[in-house]
Amino acid sequence: MAQIFAYIAHKNGVVEDSAAELAVAAKKIDAAAQVTAIVTGSGSTLDSACQGAAKLYAQVWKVDNAALAYPNGEVVRKALAKIVPAGSILLVPHDTFGMDMAPGLSIKLDAAYAADIVGLDGLDGATLKAVRQEFAGMAHTHVAIDTAKGAVLTLRPGSFQPDGAGASGSVTDKSGDAGDLSAKRRFLQVVEAETGDVDITKADVLVSVGRGIEDAENISIAQELADAMGAVVSCSRPIVDAKWLEKARQVGTSGKTVKPKVYMAMGISGSFQHLGGIKGSPFIVAVNKNPKAPIFQVADVGIVENILEFMPAMTEKLG
């Protein structure tokens, strides 16, 4: 049976939510497995992250190196390629770090790669059955992953609910095994996202528009509805990419995290990156012309209509 490892993301010495999620996912692969957490970093923040990981995993491998102080995917990949034994299954969060580091690692380890996994059905011999989504969440697939020579798997954040199980793991220092960590990509600094005039994170009611708004000129239709409701206009990412609204109004993993009471999703399909920015279980209303849009799976109330007709009609009604 393959050994299972989990790559632990951490910030300022605190492990991220994914650490507990990967522990649950590992059990779904093999309920009896002794899973090892791998924590890379440098100095005292690494030590506290290792302590956090030891509360979730029976074994923790610590890799301390000044070159790992910031999680540069190019450097972490080099370290893991040396440290992860051949034939292992490695779990990594499917976030901006995992997307950067993990595909290349699967090549270096000559292992299978499956990304953005949302469900795991367990091992059958060396074949791991997993669930993925395709076409922006409009289709689900079962994939069979050949783990005979190991596998690198990235898991969608939020897909595996922590089960509250604890551990009191021991930390082993593997720093000496990391080898040469020089890389051709050097981290310089992080530039914080600019703040805008509006703060959508404080709004109780959001009228949020997606690509269904179709044109820059139609944004005013949403603004009018928001005015009539006493709400604030927010949006999905394509609206910001098209420069129809400013970045500060974007909801999602690469935008703002909002906690409104009511969230009106107008012409938004419901991608996981978008939903990742909606917290605090608001009452979600979805209006979409496609009855199969994934947003209807998470909304409380759904309306199948053209938003360009629906919004003006509702504004008028509220008049």
Added chain:
Amino acid sequence: MEILVCVKRVPDTAENEISIKGDGTDIERDDLVYSVNEWDNYATEEAIQIRDKVGGSVTVVTVGDSESEEILRRQMAMGADKGILLADDAFEGSDGRGIASILKAEIQKGKYDLVLTGAQADDGAAQVGGMLAAMLDWPYASLVNKVDVEGGKLKIGREIEGGNQEMNEIELPCVLSIQTGINEPRYVGIRGIRKVASVEIPSHGAGDLGIAAGSVGAAAAKVKRADYFTPELGKGAEILEGSMEEKIDKLIELLKAKGGLK
């Protein structure tokens, strides 16, 4: 700078309702509208802008079939100088690693300084760029939303959580995966496409690329799609029925109860 942009032909999810075939083997593809993967448009635009600034050429490449030629022409109408189609029966059923191996073989036949991919495509895997870089042993950066050429190096920004930007310096040659929003891809009209309609697009197969049969394609795939399925859903949304007027009345009532309306 010699730039290669990898592009994929995908069903346009904004234009189509995706439905699964009765036997679950595939989605219904007959009536689908296809286009170039959204992210790849940004990659092509970025390549054209870099070329226009520092000189060189832009080549677009896809692993596909004869129908994929249309997306190469579209990118050439945007301003790419050349298109290359990689097509062979032996490529069918490749997983991400297979696609990356095929692209690698083509790259090694040329002399490229920079290879761009989209951050992700319709399978949402975001895998091909990183695999390709690892196979070439070139440095890689994903989710790139800023590129500045500085001598023999690039200064790049990566988009990370919360929309923050991670700045890096990266050596050439390298592979970058491009994130949406990095630029505003230019519009291509019918006339632009007509202009490149008769340009010859070379097609390379496994033999031309020196790819051994069985090293790519379905047989080599370590990840196999077993089926498509419709998941058992939670309760899902309560769908409001009736005329537009009735739906709005019902919604207003619900919103008042939830504190969404005064």
